[in-house]
Every structure is written in structure tokens, then in C-alpha cells.
Amino acid sequence: MLNPVWLKSFATVAACHSFTEAARQLGLTQSSVSEHIRRLEQEVGRRLFVRDTHSLAITPDGEAMLAHAGAILQAINRAESQFRAPRLKGRVRLGSSDDVALGPLPGVLTAFRDAHPDVELEITIGMTGHLYELLDEGAIDLMIGKRRLGDRRGVALFTGRLEWLARTGTMVDLEQPLPLILVAEPSVTRSVVVDALAQTDFRWQIVCTSSSHAGCVAAARGGLGITVRPQYLAARGLATPVNVASLPLLPDVEFIVLAAKRLSRPAQTLLQLLHESDLRGAWIGE
Template sequence: MVIDPVLLRTFLAVADSGGFSEAARRLGLGQSTVSQHVRRLESLLGRELFVRDTHRVALTGDGEVMTGFARDLLERQDRAIRYFARPEPRGRVRLGVCEDLVLSRLPELLRRFRRGHPLIDLELTVELSGVLHERLAEGKLDLIFAKRGPDEGGLPVWTDTLSWAGAPGLCLDPAEPVPLVVYPEPSITRARALETLRRNGFRWRVACTCTHLNGLRAALLAGLGVGLFATSMVPPGLAAPPTHLPDPGEVVFGLAGRRPLTHGPIAALSDLIRSHPWAARPEPVH
């Protein structure tokens, strides 16, 4: 059964005003139209909603019950109309963010996004940059914000220097291979660390591999070796090693999407990422 909301509004107007003439006046309809609407509703329900005589119009028992249903149905419809009439972008974005952002920039970014776009839902994936580029190519993500490798495209957003980091007071024996604490492949910072050491004639060994940033930080704080990070994202508690290591250069963080970055909710998120003051220190997370 499908009930036309017009019939419900007419029914409530008669119930609230106590008569067909007053309901017609309130609705701006002819009295015959109001009577027709009520008869159609009664026919749909198979119930008499009003007792009519020459002196009065009164609700039947079924009519009393129907007023509650009618108000509820119309209120639900009105809420749906108001929701979809709001001008804010809405929808869902499958966002991929690289591990480096988790302990520093991600909470601030998500907080700003939620304040500005409360109707857009996020499906968040945190992974290595190389993995995110693969998942984007497979159609499993809509938008990624990650480090760019030499073969990855996308829109450059922010460039940062790279820095070696380890436990405070860590001493490296120059006669021994440099112990590395790194992500597994495919990792852009891992590849850069190996390339930098190889190009400058350093020997190395992979002392610890971990897929997550918190694990890398724990291994580094334990003194297992040195790692390579974007300078503004060095995990808390780590410091530059006293032994001179070669300059690893810079890294570019960029946006990439399967659809144009001007498309709907993807545009709202990509615009926020591009306008974010990445060079500033991140706000503390409370």
C-alpha cells in the first residue's frame, strides 16, 4: 500500500480543524476536493476515519489511531526532504593515507574535515604509500594522500626533507654495516634509504622490518638501528643519530584519485588537503 502524502495532509487538516469547510479554507482547496481526499484515504485503509452528520464531524477510533501514524509519516518525509535539501556535499570517500601521517597530521586533518563536511562519510585505509598506489590502481580506493615514488603520478601537495632518526644516544660503529629499521617493500622511504646508502658507498643490513609506524618507533627506541622519515613527521622520542649519514634528500607527498579531484565529496576532501598548512606544526590532539 502506498499512501499519497497529500491525502494524509488533508486528513490531518480535517481532524485538526473539526470540519471539511475549515480544512478546505486552510488548504486552499475546494470542499469537494477535501471530501474526495478523505474518501480515497478511507478506501485505501478499508476503515472509516470520520463520523459525519449534518451537525458535526468527529474522528472514529480508527481515525484517532490514524492521526498518530499520519503525523509520524509526514514528519519522516519532511526530515528526509530537509536532509537532502541541505547544500553541503554528501556521500562516502574511500581514503587512503600513508603510515607517516598517523601519529602527527592525520588526527588534525580528520578533525578539520569533520567540522567542515559532517555529511561525508570516510572509509579510511592506512598503509604504506606503495600499497596505497596499488590499491588505487585496482579501484579499491577513491583518493590517496601518500608519498610519491619516481613512477607515481598525481598532484604534488607538499615537499619535506628526509631525516635519519634513532634512539637518543644511539652510537653507530662506522666499521659495521648501518643497521636499518624499515618498512617492508613496497616502501618509498625504505627504497630511498637503501639507494642513498648504496650511492654513497655505505654498507647496511636490515635489522628490523615492521609494517606499522608504532612498531618501527618501538624498535628504534629500543636501539635496534636507524630509520628514515619525513623531517616534520619523525616519531616522538627519536633523535638524529650522532654518526654522519648521507643526505637522503626530499620526499613529495601528493594526491591521486581514480576520478577527477573536482568530483563531489572527493573534491571537498582533496580541497581541504591541498589548503592545509602542512609546513606548520600539527595541532596537539586532546
């Protein structure tokens, strides 16, 4: 067995090129350090240092052992840090737009829950515009949603282009107003789409409004019209219209995270995890 105490002495000697200096740094006697190296060499059956009264050199086997020792000691340090630190307790109130909730959010929540099982999560799903209101009212701690390109509020996580979706095989009749299925106000997606269409010569008609993206998907699956979702968010039973190249090009939107001015430690921890996570990962939404 590779005793971590022996490995620490070995790594310190290798860094210092001196048993005397290694002993001083470790707060041990030189004879103790020498004994650690002797027992480590005995355990692996290899010579790790070549030494005499004037010099000390690490052997090729010692170089290999040093790489393993570094990895083992780092793993031990990480484990000790995790279990020495007090467990997070409390509650985090997270708001999320439903398109994110249908896609990458569960993976982030799983990682957070695994690391901090004593923290209670309270999740609110809603339109981005409503989430802004909840955050301003102090009803939630963090929110993940969308913003128009150029808006300043929040920290961008990633950018996604909006795309047209409809029941598979749909050919949009361009002689008629575009039959739009959109989420209700307040909605960043709805306002971005309507503003983009206003800059074109296309006519359009809102044939269905839903309080959620899931409702829009259901209506589109039923053949009521065309809806809009970020490109990264697929939906079974829907596809881009056959003549999508003839439809207006839709703009990008940014997905952002926004935090209250004062955060608890659990909320700060989840915020850091969101910043570090790739929420664009491959997944399929309902």
C-alpha cells in the same frame, strides 16, 4: 541594532554616489533607500552622508561605517551560502600513509567533518605502494602518500627531507654495517633509502622490517638500530644519532595527493581541502 537591509542600502549608495541609482540597483523606491539611510544614521547617531540637491559626499563616519558594513554583509553572504547549499551526503574512501596519519591528517579530517557532518569517512592506512594499488583497483577515492622526486604521478603537497633517527644518545658504529630499521615493501621510503646507500661506500644491514612506520619507531626506541623518517615528523624517544654528520645524506621525498578519475562531490570537496591545507604544520608524531 545595525539592520542588514539598511547596511546594504548604505553600501550601494556609497558605491553609486547616487540615491536614484542605488534604488534602481536594489529594486526599491528612492524614498525607501532614503529611509534606510535615515534610520541607520539615527541608530548610530552620526551623519554618514552630506547631501544637497546637486551633490552627495560620504563623511569620515560614513567611511568608517562602510568598512564595517562590507565586513558584516560579507559574513552574512557566507552564512547564507553555507545554509542554502544542500548538505553533502555520501562516503569518501581515503587512503593515507601512516606517517601522515600520525601527524597532520587529523586536523584536515576535523575541518572536513565539521563542515560536512553527513559524509561518512572510510580511512585506510598503509604503505604508499599499497595505496597506489588500491587506487588503481578502485578500492579508494583519494590517497595521500610519498613519491620520489621527479616522479609525475599525483599532485605535490609539500617536500620533506628524510633523516636518520635512533634511540636518544645513539652513536652509530661506522666500522660496522649500518643497522637499518625499515618499512616493508612496497615502500617509497625503503626504496629511496636503499638506492641512496647504493651510491655510497657505506655497508648496511637490514636488522628489522616492519609493516608500518610506528613499528620502525618502536624498534628504534628499543635500540635495535637506526630508522628513517621525514624531518617534519618527530617521534618521542628518538633523535638524530650523535654522529649523524658522518652518516650518508638522505634525499628529499614529495608528499602527494592522488585521486581516482571519477570522484563524488564529497570526495572532490575533501580533495580541495587537502590542496588548501598546510600539511607541514608543527606537530609531534608518536
